[in-house]
Structures are given as structure tokens and as C-alpha cells.
Amino acid sequence: MADGPRIYRPRERDAPAPDEEHSLDDLTAQLNPEQAAAALYGDGPLLIVAGAGTGKTRTLIYRVAHLLQRGVKPERILLLTFTRRAAHEMVTRAERLVGAVSGQVHGGTFHGTGNRLLRIFGQAAGLPRDFSIMDQADAVDLMGIARANLGYGKQEKRFPKKETLHYVYSRNVNTEIPVEDILGGELPQFTDYTDDVLRIFAEYTSRKHERNLVDYDDLLIFWWLMLEQSAPLAERIAGLYDHILVDEYQDTNVTQARILRGMCRTHQNISVVGDDAQSIYSFRGANVHNILDFPKQFPGTRLVTLEQNYRSTQPILEVTNTLISRAEERFTKNLWTSRAGGEAPWLVSARDEQQQTKFVVDRVLELHEEGTPLHEMAVLFRAAYMSADLEIELANRRVPFEKWGGLKFLEAAHVKDVLAFLRVIENPRDDVSWYRILMLMPGIGDSTARAAIAAMAEHGWEAHAFYDWAPPPRARDAHERLVALLRALNARASRNEAESLGTGVGAEIEAVRGLYDDILRERYDRPEARLADLEQLRVIAGGYPTRAAFLAAIALEPPQSTQDLAVGGDAEDDALVLSTAHSAKGKEWDTVFLIWAVDGYFPLARATADDAQLDEERRLMYVACTRPRNELYVSYPLNVYNTRRGADYSMDQLSRFVDRGVRAKMQRMVLADDGAAAPEPAAPPEQPPIDLRALLKSRFTK
């Protein structure tokens, strides 16, 4: 989504429901016995296995409140969650429960916390305080540079791409599966290159080192190494907290588990909450064994299982219980609810994508007429691109929506271009960003860019190294313009520093755009939309005190939705939610549409070869189907013509996860040709007046 101005703005409706915020006195009255047992548990390891919708967030909040009430100092509590916003919300609600407390519960993601600790303690372990964080795309680019630098990628046709290399690298450091085994298992075509791949990884890590860059994995690994390799550091770091609480524990990886062990080595006060049936991040190295083996790793663990679901109606739970019963699940839970009534979920078959889209929009508008706010409805799908048609239709019919789960905004080429300018001001040794900037300039190509970077490296990356560099004639104009801009930016930065003003990140972007906007118009299609994106970026940046804070924040906590990015006045107060199944985790809505329940789409075709991946896809669908409170629609278009793979390639089968047993718990709906919804018995597919294929066939048969 590139249109419409955007800015980060916490939404009103994220505020806790007021009825939850009573005093602590009636704390137990607000919880069921299992939740209360978990919340009020004393010291020592605690594992809360919480099924979907069983109130695990609530339980965790009350547990934090309980600790505070017991007199634990807030700053001695560390709450690790999947997003920074989740942590912030939980901390706020817990503190509201106990009233005013002095100090602040520390909360955040593993990566964000790793960043914070490394800035404080890293220097004692040889890591400069002012390191830059690379996002995934930067890391991939650096891997590409390392590859090219060692001379790979030219001669051999089948050498792994930089994305593949980064994937293998990240998997290796996160799972500790040897590179050789990863290649042998998943990428057998590259096994011959094991040594070359290792050489590239060595180059990658040393380049990171030289450039003072840190990737996402480093934030965890360095944290762990400080705990593991240095007793004094471990003592200081682990000594910061007396209680550690972890949400979404099923999605942690080996390194994170080790960090936790190191952090509570002395006190063992660790509470984790998770659901093995909702483990959906193995591609990031998450290991469901962390939660399964937790009692073994922390002897004396108290296990509490939450099975009462407060979210969905019984008919919905019957479908989701059946769906997950097919998967390997170790902490078997049978979710139940006391919520009576409710309609069985609908299985909706549409003729094609357009009809599916029309159905969703029509139904959304109907429900809206009947009084359901748009933000109480969500459309979920396996991958972000699957909502493209729906987005167009929603825009045409003026239905406000927000899309979750795309990192797309920051991944867009033009946004990365502008950020690269800020990065070289912040860290002149960031040659990934230098390369990106230089390649943008007309007259400068690969070799000129490399020459310029080499010249700067030779002069110790001093600011004037680039100013003084003598470009080849055809690049002279580009060089001149770039120098003018960089001089202005550097001058502004040092002036602001001297006057101890902020750096005015928004103004810096403004300055960059003076040069960049024309380049953008030249290089990219749909320039208006892209320029609008840059305007949003400028506004977002304006909210940060320093350039460094802005760059770190967008790497660690990228905007979650298109609405996060919406400029105040323009943001719709009420908007339909479009989300990937992954980004929907932990959320709930009154009504949920799951679209593209087609084999090859959900599960994705590439995941169908491998049983473990297939199981994860199934868990992902389970996550999607456990989101609604009242209504669930699962839809699938027939006649999917996939032109991406060359010729017509039709995959017109319902997802294998919606098998007979699941269908038996659902109502069927076949959309009539005008797109109006009609329950199946009432409107069976009409017999067409003529049947072309039968006619053709009859020519050859008697």
C-alpha cells in the first residue's frame, strides 16, 4: 500500500477494556481457578500452557500485578513479548491494576531488550556502543557484497543467491544445525559449495565487524555470549532482574531459551506462557521443543493448563478442535466454552477470486449495517499478496481498511533509498548504504561506486574522503550534487549537536528529498504514490528525538499496519482489518473471514512436500480460525488460473486441512452467479442451458 499519508499513532481501541481494571482485591474473582493459580504462583519456574482464547494475556497481566503487589520492584521485572506494543500494553494494564508504582516494569521483545543490554554492557565485551542495526534486507545485501567480494556469483550458474545464503546463515546461527546439514537437508543442489558458503559467512561476519554493524541474530547471540562467556558480565546482566516473564514461548528459538536460562540461573523465577498448537515461526528458528522440554530444563516446574476458552462460540471451537486434532500436539488441550449458542462456521465456495472478493465485501457491509464496527471484522490470508484483489475492491467501494503484516513499507525500494542517506550520515562506514546511494546517481554504476567506497575506506571514512574523491568524468555531476547534499546534512547535524537540539530527522529527510525526488521520478513507476510514502516517512521521523533512535526503532519495531503509518487527521477511526495469519496471532475479532482456503495457497504449495512444514501450515490455519468470537467464514475460489507459472495452472481444490471431519462441523454456502449468498440446499449450482465441453466431447463419441 503506497497511497495515503501515514504516521505512527497508537489506536484508541488498543486501550484495555475498562471493566478489567478493577482493584487487585477482587483479583481472584476475575480469574478462573487455573488462571488464578498461575497468576498467584510464588517463586520458581512456571509453565502456563494456554490454548487459544483462554485468557493468557490476562493471566500474565495479573501475574505481573501480583508480583508488584507482593512488593517486587517494577524495574526488577522483565516481561518479554513478541512485539514491543504488546509489552507496553501489558505493562500499562498491570500497573493500572496495582495503582501507582514507582519505577517501570521492563518490557519488550527479545531483540529490543538485547539491543538495550548491548548498548549498556557491550563495550565491556568489545562491542562499541554506537553500533548500527541492520534489518533483514541490509543483512541480505551485505551477504551479497561478501559473495561478490570473494568472486562468487559470476562463473557458476547454480551458486546460491544472497537471500539463500542469508537464510542458511541465519538458520545455522539460530538452530546450530551445521551448515553442511542444512545444505544437505534442504538445499541438496548446493552441498558441493559447503566450503565456499562457509568462506562467505566468514567474510560476512568480518565485514559486519569492520563496519560496526549488528544483525538481528547478533542481538540475541551477543546477549547470550555475554551471559555464557563472562562470569562478571553474566552476574551484572542477570542481576538486573528478579523475575522474568515470557509470552508466546512456543515461538522462541534455542538461543532465546539459553538466554533465559542464563538470565535466571540464580533465582529460577521464570514464567512462560505459550501454546504448542500455535507454534508458527519455525522458519525463524523457533523450536517447539523449547516449550515441550521446559519442565526438563527447569526442574521443579509448575505446569498450569488453561482450557476454558472465553473467546469463541462452541460451534467455532468444534471446528478448530477438529482442525488441530490432526496435528501432532504434545500438550493436548480440549478447549471448551460456556458461551451457549452461535452459528456453525460457514464454508463458502466461490466461482473465482472476484466472486470471493465480492462476497467478503458484501458480507462485511451487511454486518456493518447491522451494527458490527468495521474494526471488529478481519480478513485473514496465508500471504500478504493474496489480498491484492480485495484491497482494490475495498478501495473502489470506499470501505476503509488497514492491512497488517506487511513490512512492505520499509522494504519498498524508495524508502530504503532515503534511509540509506540517513545511515551514511549516522555511520559513515556503512558501505551497504553507500553503495545503495551511489548506484542511484546517474553516471555512477557498479565499478564507480566500488571505487568511491574503496577510496573512502582508504581515508578512514572521514567525511572529506568522499568530498575529495576524484570521480571519472561521467560521474562528475552526480558526485558534485551528492557532495553538496552530504555537506549540508553533516553541517546541520553538527550544528544541532552543538546547540543540543535534536537532529531534526524530519528536516534531514526533507533535505535528502531535494536531491532524491527527481531521481525517484526517473527510476520508478507510480512516482506520486512513492512520493507520498516519503512524506509519511518524514512525518514518522519527526517523532523521534535523534536520528539514531529513529533508525534503531524502525529496524526493531517496524510499523505493524498501514494504519500505524496514517497521519493523524487522515486515519480512519473504524477500518476493516486485513492481516496475514501470522500477524493475526494473539488478536481477536467478532467476525473473521479466512480467504484463499485453497490447496497450494493454504497450505502453500512449497510447504506440502515436508510433513513438518505441513504441520506448521495446519497450526497456522488453526491460529487463523481461532481468532473470531462469533462468526467464521472460510472461503475458497474454484477455478484459480495461475498465470505466474507460465501456462494456465489450475489449482481448484479446497485446502486439505478442511477435510471431511472439519466440513461436517461447518455449514456450506455456494455463491450463486450474481454473487449473492445462497445456502447450498436452496440453490444448488444451476444446470447451464448448454454444456460446451459435453458438446465438444460428443463429437468424438457416439
Next chain:
DNA sequence: TTTTGAAGTCTCTCC
């Protein structure tokens, strides 16, 4: 030799 345009190759999830 370097840059740029054009044809050709795949397309997931996210800190």
C-alpha cells in the same frame, strides 16, 4: 570499460 535498458526468473510468514 561502464552504464543502462530489456528480457528472463521466481514470488511466504517476521524480529
Next chain:
DNA sequence: GACTTCAAAA
């Protein structure tokens, strides 16, 4: 439809 690879143009 974005990114890589290849060939022509400067």
C-alpha cells in the same frame, strides 16, 4: 510485478 542476468549503447 520485483529482481537478476544479459546484451547493446555510450
